[in-house]
Amino acid sequence: MTENTNMKVKYGRSKGFFETFERRPGAIKKNMHYCPGCGHGIVHKLIAESIADFDIKDRTIMIAPVGCSVFSYYYYDYFGISAPHGRAPAVATGLVRANPDNIVVSYQGDGDLGAIGFNNFIQAANRGENIAVFFVNNGIYGMTGGQMAPTTLPGQKTATSPTGRSVTNEGYPLKVSEMVAALDAPIYVERVSLSSTKNIARTRKAIRKAFQNTIDKKGFSMVEILAGCPVNMKFNSREMNEFIENQMQHYFPLGCFKDIADTRDPIKRPEGIFDKQKVKDILYPIKVAKGVSADFKNESKxxxxxxxxxxxxxxxxxxxxxxxxxxxxxxxxxxxxxxxxxxxxxxxxxxxxxxxxxxxxxxxxxxxxxxxxxxxxxxxxxxxxxxxxxxxxxxxxxxxxxxxxxxxxxxxxxxxxxxxxxxxxxxxxxxxxxxxxxxxxxxxxxxxxxxxxxxxxxxxxxxxxxxxxxxxxxxxxxxxxxxxxxxxxxxxxxxxxxxxx
Amino acid sequence: MTDKKKVKKYFVKIEPDECKGCERCVNACPKAVLKMGTELNFMGFPFAYYVGAGCVGCSACFYNCPEPGAVTIFEVSDDADGDSEKEEDEED
Structure with a gap:
């Protein structure tokens, strides 16, 4: 079939992405750096689509975590910031407090959020910061070569658990969504997966909902996405999807754990002060010395x-x-x-x-x-x-x-x-x-x-x-x-x- | 996908040089109209291709594909002024 004027793009490259990825080094400028079948690409696509549809490109800030998605700012046509390992929610807090109109997206993996940055994350959740956190859970440390993560399943073999994760030695996988949902402040917590077209459609819906909550300034939204790392787990894409469906989803049940955005009013926090003199006055208040005239001088040498x-x-x-x-x-x-x-x-x-x-x-x-x-x-x-x-x-x-x-x-x-x-x-x-x-x-x-x-x-x-x-x-x-x-x-x-x- | 006046036709295009050959689209296609090729693209991956007919525009391949622009689904209208509005529909 030849292309003609009657052909209209129904689904195509999202406007949320750059047309070509000029910041990416090397000859490949149209593709992302992820391995074949990686879950990050799908999540990136859904996020880019949501941002283009909501038309919030000019005020969205994406925080690139440490992990495979560290170069996410190569791809998105909006602002990006790199944060130290696990500190994305802390940086996000600063960005959203400085300007409450910012749409701040913290995109994190399970090593970043679940291990080194868990305290940063859970404290930001507990403060109810108006940010959207997308937690890509693949149960493994992908970037460093498939080591055991906090979310690795019991019995799962990884580079650092060659005989399988033992619960007596390494404990049970961290159920992040359940933990966050137990807090009072977060308004939306859902776990979705990328294992099938149906689940991807749910993921798409969840991501849009998280963005909608952030745009409405309702508070902290988190979407946990069960994704695959086919290369490190040595699966092909069909086996990967089966693994997610039969094993990961068994341990990490899908579903919405919390959705109370309707019951909450938009967050109102004190406005930031950006005037230099005012900041100075607050930091260094001038105390008037009592009792002694200002020109008093001690004569003693x-x-x-x-x-x-x-x-x-x-x-x-x-x-x-x-x-x-x-x-x-x-x-x-x-x-x-x-x-x-x-x-x-x-x-x-x-x-x-x-x-x-x-x-x-x-x-x-x-x-x-x-x-x-x-x-x-x-x-x-x-x-x-x-x-x-x-x-x-x-x-x-x-x-x-x-x-x-x-x-x-x-x-x-x-x-x-x-x-x-x-x-x-x-x-x-x-x-x-x-x-x-x-x-x-x-x-x-x-x-x-x-x-x-x-x-x-x-x-x-x-x-x-x-x-x-x-x-x-x-x-x-x-x-x-x-x-x-x-x-x-x-x-x-x-x-x-x-x-x- | 239902019709208003006539049955809509769809066409899926896979950019050979953007495909990494992960087969997610091939596995996801409900009509099995995508196949894996044996040729290699300039990155060195085999790539998927469309058999030429039978696409129903369900978007399964598009959303399963991890690459931003490897899969594009076109809507083909026979009449020149066929303007179907873009809507945010939840697909199957």
Whole structure:
């Protein structure tokens, strides 16, 4: 039969594909790179057809996974992004949140979705992101040469299970659709297959439904497609279809597990902010320093240098908030300050610590590795741990009610205050850190300040306490009381030096 | 596929150079009008061909084919102004 004008294409190359695949290397520009009989080609065809029919080419983004379909962006005439292995749902979340009008398609295989990326996938499903996930399940790692996948059937022989998958050793295949359908957020979950023309027609319908849900912004839709990998499984196409029908579909029953799109309203999420200045304002809100005029300058030359302070104690002793009060004090006096807490298992019972750096210059790094100028220690283990880090002629301030006087070289300047005892007398052990702060005000005054700067120095600390406890008005008074008690206690020891000094 | 005025005729064309010879279309064709050839195309695969008559336009070969453009199904109308609207029908 010859072609004439009366012939009209009924089914032909979809408009969703490029006319020729120019990005594909090599001489073959009309074909995909898949092996003969591969399921990916059929799914690609159905997706391309849906997108062309829905006319959403200009706002569709396809995420190419890691797997055989990694080059899917060679073929589709719409946007494509490559995501790291298994991270397609996370990337999809970003794309759809940034612009809710995007139609984001995550096309994943069973190694990508079921193994390495399962947590990314299930969390995105649980958040109910407005994306369509097409999960091509062929029960095997196709790209790497037919190794066992999470969805490999029991007894199935693969490159890494030469005697067949044993459920006692490798467990049972992962039933992804059932798991997702059990969540509240997903609206559409269906398992289909490519084993026969009838099943392909159902797949086509399911893919269109998933697109319709995404266009309507109803939420998370997933279509699991049982496909074949005839080359790695060493089947011809008839055997492949029989395998899918008789074995895979037996273990992974086909059907719609969830379809509640009608009961859901379109998703509305807060709109993204794309204005540079607004983002900056949100990230770095300008806090107005209280109490001190903006042109206040510390005259002391000594402040030209960085002062590194380290505070250590056990978690819950107020180590971090003491550090925060010191940093706030510095901030209120127009210093550049950093405050870096050290989180870790020590927080629960060992030694917690934080470091503060105050400087007139820019602070280049907030890390105080070794050689701190001032060390504040609130428990015995911290003393043993951090005393070697104190610089020559550095200052040590410790809570002498719980810590034995340390043995250290003569050059160190040592102050001790019975912080816990004083705090108990005032009413709460919790304000021991303010007692230390009071002691610190004396220490800093003599060691860090000279001339006019000594004036009003206590006020800076008072302001810092008020600033740090702004949310807890009822404890401010007690902490200020503790502050002055600590100050007096240290001043008393100065005239009557501590035996340990 | 039913008719409105007269029986519609269909014609299936398989691009020899786009076929990879997986035989999915041959297995799927309900009328068995597709056959596998023995010649090799430029990729080195044997390719399927249409025997020349008997296609009912069911689209089974088109949707079973993993390649984007290897199978094209044409609708042949005898009269010059036969305009049948494109509809999204679910096929058998």
């Amino acid at each position: 000594i402040f030209q240098k960085e002062r590194k302070i380290k505070i250590a104690g056990f978690g819950g002793q107020g180590v971090l908030s003491l550090g925060m009060m010191i940093a706030t004090m510095g901030k209120l006096r127009n210093f550049n300050v950093t405050w870096l807490p050290s989180y870790g298992p020590e927080m629960r019972g060992g030694t917690a610590n934080c470091t503060i750096i105050t400087s007139r210059q820019k602070v280049c790094s907030p890390i105080v590795d070794k050689l701190c100028n001032l060390l504040i220690v609130l428990n015995q283990p911290s003393m043993e741990m951090f005393l070697p880090e104190l610089k020559q002629n550095g200052v040590l301030l410790y809570d002498s009610s719980t810590i034995a006087p340390p043995k250290c070289s003569e050059d160190k300047i040592i102050y001790a205050v019975k912080a816990s005892d004083i705090a108990k007398k005032i009413g709460s052990l919790k304000c021991a850190n303010s007692v230390i702060l009071g002691a610190l005000s004396v220490v800093m005054k003599d060691y860090f300040l000279e001339g006019k700067d000594k004036k009003d120095f206590d006020r800076a600390f008072e302001e810092a306490i008020m600033d740090c406890f702004a949310d807890k008005q009822n404890v401010i008074q007690m902490n200020i009381e503790a502050f002055y008690a600590g100050k007096e206690a240290v001043e008393a020891t100065l005239t009557n030096p501590h035996p340990g000094v």
